[in-house]
Amino acid sequence: MLNVKEMLEELNASPYEEIEIRTPHTGVVEFVGLAPGDRVNGPSGKWLERPGTLLANLTREKNKKPICATQKGQVMDIRAELEGRFVEAGERLLTIRHFLSKEEVLGRILKKALHLFCAPERAKYYFVPEIDAKIKAGGEQSVKVREGLDMFIVSRMKRETPLSYSGPEGIIYAVYFQQGDNVDGGQPLIGVCPESQLTLIQDVVSRVQGEWEERD
Amino acid sequence: MARHTLLIANRGEIAMRILRACVTLGHDFVCVYTTADAQSGHVRLARELGGPDRLFRINSYQDPSEILAVADASQATAVHPGYGFFAEDFRFARRVVERQRPLIFIGPSWTLVRDLGDKINTKRIARAHSVPTIPGSDRPIYDEMEAVELAQTIFAFQQDQGIAEGCVLVKASAGGGGMGIEEVYDLDKFRSVYRRIRNYAKRNLSDEGVLIEQRIFDFNHLEVQVLAERGGKNAVHLGTRNCSVQSLGRQKRIEVAPGFDPASLTYAFDAAGVLDAITRHSVNMSLQVGYDNVGTWEWIVTPRGEPFLMEVNTRIQVENGVSGVTSRIQGRADGADGVDVIAEQIRLGLGEPLGYTQQNVSTTGVGIEYRILAEDPLDRFTPCLGRIEAFGWVAEPWLQVFTQVPTLQLGDEPYEIPMDFDPNLALGIVWGQSLDEARARGVEFLGGLVLQGTDTRGEPLRTNVDFLKNRTQTLLHF
Known part of the structure; x- marks a missing residue:
């Protein structure tokens, strides 16, 4: 049985995560004057259309790319020595300490409550067109899955093979991967909620909503 | 010859061979790599031969801006695409040569990459120059009904020819490397295969065009290695290769040069005549289209000895070394390993003349x-x-x-x-x-x-x- 209280206490003991902001590609770095301790905001708006606080600019081929905060939080350290330098892809620029929101806490707890169907191996995963269309039309929770259902296309080393779902019958409650991104073996692809457990999941949701205090 | 700095926009063994060719020719080099490739040989070799300053970590080999940003940061003067990635991307080739700080693209002119990069267009060009091609469509098919009708026609044609088990090949017109190709033996299954290939093409190649043609059974897959200088006025070939040993996905596994060996094996047709015909057709077509770098003319040879041009690869190929090892150029100090085709490609790409004719080229051994x-x-x-x-x-x-x-x-x-x-x-x-x-x-x-x-x-x-x-x-x- 899921012990929600214990999990909430565990998360309360360390209620944040540290996010490293790295350069998405090569370019010349130009910081915008933030200092350690400064507060920054993540993207906002209904479709996250408003970017987060500007952290730095990365200029490549005369195109200036703003590097924005991906989450709300506090700047921890900035690598000022990179100012004005051409850097490689993946170079760490700064770190943000982000306090967990209710949704994030809920996501973490749900991962323990739902039946997770995981990637059998490192590959790129796609939903088969029929499932993809259903999710696009009605959202992920509109799709029922059952044992043996052809759900995914696994793309590995440029070869594509189908992958069937195995596990209890239920609805897709959460999708944990981005189509086309590499997913490591063992990482969850979807979280499935058997219909008999929908009440329990609703209970978890309401407890987190009521008991988790946001600090930021 | 001026000393150049070549940016090697590739990875693995081809990057290593380009790197070594640069050193042999006295040029500088710059290598790129991704995090996943940090252990790869080209990274180690670049570090060993040039030091850490010649290495740049990028987010992807397939991001042209990454390649060009590194080219600028390292003051590179030329870009070598290797094979795969940007080797047959005419937009990239064009961008390399037409920017504010132009670079040299070590490959054919972008217009040739564009014109010969499409199998169907190549088929049309070949037919215009009297080069034999495989029976089938000579333009991309986008309409399912039209595709079905064409498949019906090809199946009926094969039945008339007395072929017991007819077969149609469905290919993504912008595909290559053995990807996006399937065979159909039964007309009832044609639609599902057509849709699968079309979806593959749409997802991976951004073009839904599909080529439908007769599947020729028991053929041999031959290639002609062509070298042509800038301006396209001089071209030679380095003989033929046989690439018939392939995986189920039609990817080559063993290549042999020459393409046939009539000296030791018996063929049901004039094998020497076929080799002569395909080399002649390949070099002639190269001269007629003004081809201006290293390229490969790929051929199908039927059991009756009929050669059909399949496609032209406007790039260096994985198997270039096997042509190199069996070729010699008169008056050149090529070692026991034969001709370094990649070094020739760099030389020609940088605008040096070929410096020899077909009469100076000989082939030796297998x-x-x-x-x-x-x-x-x-x-x-x-x-x-x-x-x-x-x-x-x-x-x-x-x-x-x-x-x-x-x-x-x-x-x-x-x-x-x-x-x-x-x-x-x-x-x-x-x-x-x-x-x-x-x-x-x-x-x-x-x-x-x-x-x-x-x-x-x-x-x-x-x-x-x-x-x-x-x-x-x-x-x-x-």
Whole structure:
């Protein structure tokens, strides 16, 4: 049985995560004057259309790319020595300490409550067109899955093979991967909620909503 | 000749060969790599031959801005695309040469990459120059009804010809490398295959165009290696290659030069005449279209000895080395390894004249190239991921091995096979005076190869070495 209280206490003991902001590609770095301790905001708006606080600019081929905060939080350290330098892809620029929101806490707890169907191996995963269309039309929770259902296309080393779902019958409650991104073996692809457990999941949701205090 | 700095926009063994060719020709180089490739041979070799300043970590080999930003930051003057990635991307080739700080693209002019990069367009160009091509559509098909009607016509044609089991080939028109191709034996299944290929093409190639043509059975796949100088006025060939040993996905596994061996094997047709015809057609077409770098004319030869041009690869190919090892240029100090086709490509790309004619080029002996991959030939050549724990071979004067995998002994730090790319581990090229000698040496090389590892499930790593060994005995038989 899921012990929600214990999990909430565990998360309360360390209620944040540290996010490293790295350069998405090569370019010349130009910081915008933030200092350690400064507060920054993540993207906002209904479709996250408003970017987060500007952290730095990365200029490549005369195109200036703003590097924005991906989450709300506090700047921890900035690598000022990179100012004005051409850097490689993946170079760490700064770190943000982000306090967990209710949704994030809920996501973490749900991962323990739902039946997770995981990637059998490192590959790129796609939903088969029929499932993809259903999710696009009605959202992920509109799709029922059952044992043996052809759900995914696994793309590995440029070869594509189908992958069937195995596990209890239920609805897709959460999708944990981005189509086309590499997913490591063992990482969850979807979280499935058997219909008999929908009440329990609703209970978890309401407890987190009521008991988790946001600090930021 | 001016000293250039070449940015090598590729990875693995081809990047290593380009790098070595740069050093041989006295040019500087710059290499790029991604995080997944940090252990790769080209990174180690670049560090060894040029130091850490010649290496740049990028987010993707397929991001043109990354390549060009590194080119600017390193003051590179030319870009070598290798094979795959940008090698046949005319937009990239155009962008390289038409920017504010123009660079040299080591490859054909972008207009040629564009015109010959499309199989169907190539078919039209070939037909216009009286080069024989495979019966079938000569434009991309976008309409399902039209595709079905064409398939019906081809099946009916094969029935009229007395072919017991007719077959239609459905290909993504912008595809290549054996990807996006399927055979259809039954008209009832045509629609589903057509839709699958169309979806594949849309997802991976951004073009839904599909080519439909007659599937020719039991053919041999031959290639002609062409070298042409800037301006397209002079061109030569370095003989032919036979690439008929392929995986189920139509990806080449063994290449042999020359394409047929009429001196030691008997053919049901005039094999020497076919080799002569395809080299003649290839060089003539190259001159007629003004081709201006290294390229490969790929041919199908039917059991009756009819050659049909399949496509033109406007780039260096994986198997260029096997043509190099069997070619000699009169008056040139090429070593026992023959002609370095990549060095020739760089030279021609930088605008040097060819400096020789077809009369100065001769071929000698037989070369065999083995592509060693982590894959399971017994399970439809499925790629095998994992780590290599022991890797090595016995060095011989008749053997060249190109690999990004470090030589390893059990107990060394294992090499992780990156999953983002083809599971190519090594290319081994052997040379012999005759086909028999080359085959014997091939078997000796594969027999002495040490290749051990563990896959991601903890089982022994599967490779195609036994498959290559088994297929060696029947090479060039037709």
